[in-house]
Amino acid sequence: MPIYEPPIRDLQFVLHDVLNLPATGLPGHEDLDRDFTEAVLEAAGKLAAEVLAPLNRVGDSQGCRLENGVVRTPDGFGAAFAQVKEGGWTALDCDPEYGGQGMPYVIGVATGELFVSANMAFNMYQGLTHGAYSAIHAHGTDAQKRTYLPKMVSCDWTGTMNLTEPHCGTDLGLLRTKAEPQEDGSYLITGQKIFISAGDHDMAENVIHLVLAKAPGGGEGTKGISLFIVPKFLVNEDGSLGARNGVSVGALEHKMGIHGNATCVMNYDGAKGWLLGDLHKGMRAMFTxxxxxxxxxxxxxxxxxxxxxxxxxxxxxxxxxxxxxxxxxxxxxxxxxxxxxxxxxxxxxxxxxxxxxxxxxxxxxxxxxxxxxxxxxxxxxxxxxxxxxxxxxxxxxxxxxxxxxxxxxxxxxxxxxxxxxxxxxxxxxxxxxxxxANGVQALDLVGRKLAQDGGKHVMAFFEMIKSFCKEQSANEAVAADYIEPLKAASKDLQAAAMFFMERGMKSPNDALAGSYDFMHLFGHVTLGYMWARMAVAAQAAQAAGTGDAAFLKTKLATARYYMTRQLPMTATHLARIRSGAEPVMALEAEAF
Amino acid sequence: MPIYEPPIRDLQFVLHDVLNLPATGLPGHEDLDRDFTEAVLEAAGKLAAEVLAPLNRVGDSQGCRLENGVVRTPDGFGAAFAQVKEGGWTALDCDPEYGGQGMPYVIGVATGELFVSANMAFNMYQGLTHGAYSAIHAHGTDAQKRTYLPKMVSCDWTGTMNLTEPHCGTDLGLLRTKAEPQEDGSYLITGQKIFISAGDHDMAENVIHLVLAKAPGGGEGTKGISLFIVPKFLVNEDGSLGARNGVSVGALEHKMGIHGNATCVMNYDGAKGWLLGDLHKGMRAMFTxxxxxxxxxxxxxxxxxxxxxxxxxxxxxxxxxxxxxxxxxxxxxxxxxxxxxxxxxxxxxxxxxxxxxxxxxxxxxxxxxxxxxxxxxxxxxxxxxxxxxxxxxxxxxxxxxxxxxxxxxxxxxxxxxxxxxxxxxxxxxxxxxxxxANGVQALDLVGRKLAQDGGKHVMAFFEMIKSFCKEQSANEAVAADYIEPLKAASKDLQAAAMFFMERGMKSPNDALAGSYDFMHLFGHVTLGYMWARMAVAAQAAQAAGTGDAAFLKTKLATARYYMTRQLPMTATHLARIRSGAEPVMALEAEAF
Incomplete structure (x- = not known):
């Protein structure tokens, strides 16, 4: 069986030596000191390594089964899910008003790494629920929040996100699922959704589906889309479960991986749903x-x-x-x-x-x-x-x-x-x-984020790197090995951004043809910046004689490796970007 | 079902426009003109697309089964294998003396692409046989050749290669399988081999295993290894099949892919084998x-x-x-x-x-x-x-x-x-x-091939690129777009080779730490050279007004793309190589 050792020390190093957690202005969380996060991470790590990791191969080899309309999860998943719930791990960074523990998101992410590393497919049942929780938390009415959130915080009920349909994924403007308004204020939802992670299973009493659908009068494309809450079992006034709703699992997808998670085709046949957020503003609600x-x-x-x-x-x-x-x-x-x-x-x-x-x-x-x-x-x-x-x-x-x-x-x-x-x-x-999909991320970065608010954020990013480098240039222990390579890589990134600005207005394809390279170039510079910050922190601890000497030495050597052997990649990305759209778009579509 | 269209035109372009097949000095094959290879490729393509490709997903989803010691291949494989045999495809580039068609290897590779693209797992049954055929052809006695080759050329009997054992793969010096000499000149082979592709199946009458094992007196390490022919069924004097030999399938491996091929654990329990080639020179025989x-x-x-x-x-x-x-x-x-x-x-x-x-x-x-x-x-x-x-x-x-x-x-x-x-x-x-494994390929390239025969071959390679570039520099239609980028990339490769020469003698790790990057740098330069040759050929045909204009235009645009967007990668590989071993070897083994 594969081993898994929770990297607590590395997480602690980032949280405290790099991000300086208790002192960095998260109001209400000034008490998140080293001992506290150590205890949380140790407990999460123990659960991850001892309970979840041993089920990872089980989930992969058994997969999920659809039996008479019910999805059965792999052996041991149910018991492990109960342990995760009992430990309060599903509630960690949720709102105390609905039973959450109110920790900041960064703690959820730190423990989340441990759970995902141990068993990614398993962790998705909770992860999707957290997403649906956040959407209802942000956009739900008070009544909706009271009805759904406490059960979702505890994962007695789990959640899903229903976007994709057989003919459309990225371009949601094309979706066909319909929502017909009823006199009681609810809607009847009809259509088919595919690739629905954790779409159904046997580990929770209810599944709360968030479904994108078109209600009348919203117009064409993404403008006409609204978001609906569609529970598997209807919820009575008193919070108890009522009748089965008109939503069912059409099939389980056979996938390359994450076999332990039930990826479902979901059929909505006049299922009862309730609007979440504003009518015709479903995309906005989903993307909050x-x-x-x-x-x-x-x-x-x-x-x-x-x-x-x-x-x-x-x-x-x-x-x-x-x-x-x-x-x-x-x-x-x-x-x-x-x-x-x-x-x-x-x-x-x-x-x-x-x-x-x-x-x-x-x-x-x-x-x-x-x-x-x-x-x-x-x-x-x-x-x-x-x-x-x-x-x-x-x-x-x-x-x-x-x-x-x-x-x-x-x-x-x-x-x-x-x-x-x-x-x-x-x-x-x-x-x-x-x-x-990652190509869409690249498009988002180059087509939207770069120019957002007049380019303010990317300028602030460059400025942040610049002032960090300036500040550290005087620090001889780090300047040559860590700061100079970061400067050079950042220069490549700025040159690429400049190329887009100069060429992109006249010829948007020149920017888009380089978008994927730009995303990677940006990634290298950002990781270079992270490594420079880690090197500075490690060197400071080393100089002060605090921390584990061997750990700090390893951190500095690994930082040097990234600078020396990974960052040179920025030059190639820049060269590809600068070649523009011509080589990329030269062929007729029929030539492929 | 996935589509597959045999790229006959592209194969023909390389064989004739680039390699100029009939005129390039393959004695006895001056008749391999365009029409002839077109007919061969069309026939192979038809079989690949119509018979083998439809079985590709079948093989993947069904896999092979081990039933009472017998390996069952997926539905349809047996009938398809019969068609491949009947078409003479297994005999294409084999020696006519043993029933082969005597075509050059390049034709076997061209048709091989079609078969592999259509169904890689299926094609391996034949591919492994061809490898074993070649070994016996090169090292067998006349009697061995007469006994085994005709049946292997027709794939009535298939072949395997048995190298890996549970504790060793790359380092064969560690292997433990034993060969005990018998009075009749045969050996009794005992040991376990793993990862044996096409190790057993139900599509051939017999399976001829080539097995590396240690016979007494050969000394330590790879020096003591010999190669043996171990048939599944012993072969009688008259060529008919005799008793079952002491070799059996211990298990089928569960693999990430190539499910249609039976990857076997093979147990040799005093199986009768015959020496192939010289005693204690098995590695040499295997690696011919x-x-x-x-x-x-x-x-x-x-x-x-x-x-x-x-x-x-x-x-x-x-x-x-x-x-x-x-x-x-x-x-x-x-x-x-x-x-x-x-x-x-x-x-x-x-x-x-x-x-x-x-x-x-x-x-x-x-x-x-x-x-x-x-x-x-x-x-x-x-x-x-x-x-x-x-x-x-x-x-x-x-x-x-x-x-x-x-x-x-x-x-x-x-x-x-x-x-x-x-x-x-x-x-x-x-x-x-x-x-x-590809890391071993990189080691072979940098640790062995670069210095082979005093560096003669790599110098010849550089010289070949140089004179090609010189020759084409005057050709204005290709010089700027195709020749200049190749020159620049080749310069990076030479700089890397120079770095290894200067540093590698004193500090071999400086060369080995860059070996993987060097292999890729070499790959890019070689593909750049291929694209330059294809561009020259396409441009010449375009200028002469021969060939399909749209095809040639596409070829030139694709060549330009490779030069512009792929070749810049050589600079990053060179930068990584030049950083030497220090960042790579900085950590103690315990730090990982």
Whole structure:
């Protein structure tokens, strides 16, 4: 069975040494000190490693089954779900008014990494519920909140998001599901939705579907779309469950991965639904939670790769194969362990330098969301809005690549299912697709976020990097190794943004043809910035003689690796961007 | 069901316009003109598209079953195998003395692409047989050849290669399977082999295993290894089948992909075997066919991605989603097809510019092997020996990446198994692993091939590029767009080779830490060279007014895309290489 060790120390390092959690202005959360978060993370890590991780391969090999209209989850999922609920983990960052524990989102993300790493498919039942909770919390009437939120906070009832239809996913303007208004103020929802994660299962009493549909009078395209609450079982006045609603599972999808999660075709046959938020403003309501939802998928992207890396590293330390060229390292063995070989190191360093940078970025993003919600920090909101497509697109692309690198370390053993490496790859693959395919993230970044509020946020981002570099340039212990490479990479990013500004107005395709490269270029600069901040923090602790010396030394060496071996990629992205649209669009559509 | 259209025109373009087949000195094959190869490719393509491709998903979803010690292949495989045999396709490039058709290897590779694209798992039963055939053909006694080859050429008997054991794959010096000499000159083979592709099945009368094992007196490590012929059924003097030998299938591996191929654990319990080639020289015998076998896997790497690309392109032309930013392209539809979007084009162009370059490289490599065998061309042999790790490592890495890109075009539909895109990804993944994992290819390239014969072959490679560029620099129609970028990329490759020479002697880790980047840098330069040659050929045909004008225009535009958007990657690889071993080896093994 694959191993999984919760990286508590790395999470703590980011929360405290880098983000300086209790002191960074999250009103009401000044008590989140090292000891407190350590206790939370230890408890979450124990549950993740001991209960959820052992069920990861079970979920993959058994999958979900549709039996007489009821979805059965894999063996052990139900009992584990009960433990997650009992531990209060579903309520962690929810509103105390509805039974939540009121912790900031950044703590939800930190514990979320542990749960996702242990068992991504399992964690989605809760994750989707959290998304639906947030939507009702933000847009529901008081009555709706009282009816649904307490049960969703506890995960007695779980939630779903219903967007995609067979003929449309990204372009929701094309959707056909209808909502017919009834005299009692409710609607009858009719249509088919596909790819509905956690669409049905046997671990909760009720499932609360949030469904995008078209009500009369809303006009064409996305303008006519509204969001509806459609419970699997209708809820009586007293909160008890009533009749079965007209919604059913048409089929389970057979997928490449996340087999433990029930991905459903949902059929709505005149199901009773209630408007959530304003009529014809469903897209807006759905996308209020977008930053959070997309950050959550970015988190999945790298979290899925964390155990992949850990298993690759363990195998490389253990497996004897070949001899070191610089002299035998294991004279009593028949061969040296794989880890002596430079190319195995190259792979492991690529993996860990990405993962630790990604963790810092996800937690920083969550912290910015907290700042925007708890401290009404408009700059933080603007910044995280800019970073969201980068977090989603870059972390999931690179997270997937990382699982592939990790799988490769095991050779043939990586390809057979027994070792679990194939599952990490297959599970990670979905994160590049759902919650807006990564090409759509790139489009969002270049087509919308760059110019948002007159380009204010991207300018603020550049300014932030610039002043950080200026500040640290005098710090000789970090300037050459960490600050100079960041400066150079940031220059490439600015040059790319400039290219878009100059060319994009006249010829939008020139910007769009480079959008994917730009997203990756932006991702590298952002991870470079994270690594520079981590290096500064590690060096400061080292100088002060605080912290674990070996841990800090490793952090600094890993930072140097990222700067030296990953950041040079910005030059290639810039060169691709500068070639513009011509080579990309040269062929006629028929030539493909 | 996924589509598959055999790319006959592209194959013909490489064979004739680029390699100039009948005129390029393959003695005895001067008659391989355009019409002849067209007829062969059309027939192979018809079989591939109509018989093998429809069984690809069947093989994936059913897999193989082990029933009472007998491996059952998926429905339809047996009948299809009979058709392949009847068509003479298993005998195409085999020796006429044993029933082969005597065509050069390059024709086997060209038709092989079609068969692999249609159904990789199925084609492996034949592919492995061909490898075993080659080994016996090269090293067998006359009696062995007469006994086994005719039946293997016809695939009445199939073959396998048995190298890997549970504790060793790459480092075969560690293997434990024993061969005990008997008085009659045979050996008794005892041990366990794993990951044996096509290890057993129900489509052939007999399976001829080639097994690496240790016979007494050979010494430690790889020196003591010999190669043995171990038939599933013993063969009587008259060629009829005798008793069952002591070899059995212990289990079938559960794999990420290639489910249609039976990957077996093989148990040898005192099985009767006969030495193939010289005692204690088994590694040499096994690796005589290495260039061919590794080229075959490189071929799989890209061939697997060909239908992935075709299905992505078809989906992008068909699926309506969003509107073009430069003006509505499909005013009568609810939306424009995906293919109007620059980022979809970027993906499709990345895919096709790789695939067409890869095809040229594989065919060129096969042609060099033919030159070395048929014309005793030592330069061709040296060159293909240098290129082999690049063909295997680069084409499989990029082939896999290409399947992932293709899958992404379909969004959620790419992730569900129904559309077949997941299978392309899962199948392609193995090619990076078997026949020497790609890290081992990089090590072979940098640690062995660069310095082989005093560096003669790599110098010849640089010289070849240089003189080609010089020759074409005067050709204004191609110089700026195709020759200059190739020159720049080649300069990066030379700089990297120089870095290794200067640093590698003192510090071998400096070379090995950059070996993977070097393999990819070499791959890009080689594909750049292929594209430059294709551009020159296309431009010449265009100028002469021969050939299909639209096809040639597309070829030139795709060449330009590769030069503009792929070749800049060489700079990043060079930067990574130049950073040496320090960042890679900085951590203690315990820190991972």
């Amino acid at each position: 939670m977008m930053n959070e939802a997309r950050l959550g998928v970015g988190l999945q992207g790298y979290a899925c790769a964390v155990p992949a890396y850990q298993n690759a590293a363990a195998y490389a330390r253990d497996r004897l194969q070949g001899r070191s060229v610089t002299g035998v390292s294991n004279p009593n063995g028949a061969a040296d362990p794989l880890i002596v070989h430079p190319d195995i190191r190259r792979s492991l360093m690529d993996q860990r330098s990405f993962l630790e940078g990604a963790r810092a970025l996800a937690l920083w993003g969550a912290h910015l969301i907290d700042r925007s919600h708890l401290a009404d920090d408009a700059d933080a909101e603007g910044l995280v809005s800019l970073l969201t497509p980068v977090i989603k697109g870059f972390l999931t692309d690179k997270g997937f690549d990382t699982t592939v690198l990790a799988q490769q370390v095991l050779g043939g053993h990586g390809y057979v299912e027994e070792w679990g490496m194939s599952q990490f790859v297959r599970d990670a693959r979905i994160t590049m697709i759902y919650e807006g | 066919m290495m260039n061919e076998a590794r080229l075959g896997v490189g071929l799989q790497g890209y061939a697997c991605a060909v239908p992935a690309y075709q299905n992505a392109a078809a989906y992008a032309r068909d699926r309506l989603q969003g509107r073009s930013v430069t003006g509505v392209s499909n005013p009568n539809g609810a939306a424009d097809p995906l293919i109007v979007h620059p980022d979809i084009r970027r993906s499709l162009m990345d895919q096709r510019s790789f695939l067409e370059g890869a095809r040229a490289l594989a065919l060129w490599g096969a042609h060099l092997i033919d030159r070395s065998h048929l014309a005793d061309d030592a330069d061709a042999e040296g060159l293909v020996s240098l290129l082999t790790p690049v063909i295997k490592g680069f084409l499989t890495d990029k082939g896999f990446d290409t399947t992932v890109l293709a899958q992404q075009v379909l969004g959620g539909h790419g992730y569900v198994e129904e559309w077949g895109m997941s299978q392309f990804v899962r199948d392609a993944r193995i090619t990076m692993i078997y026949e020497g």
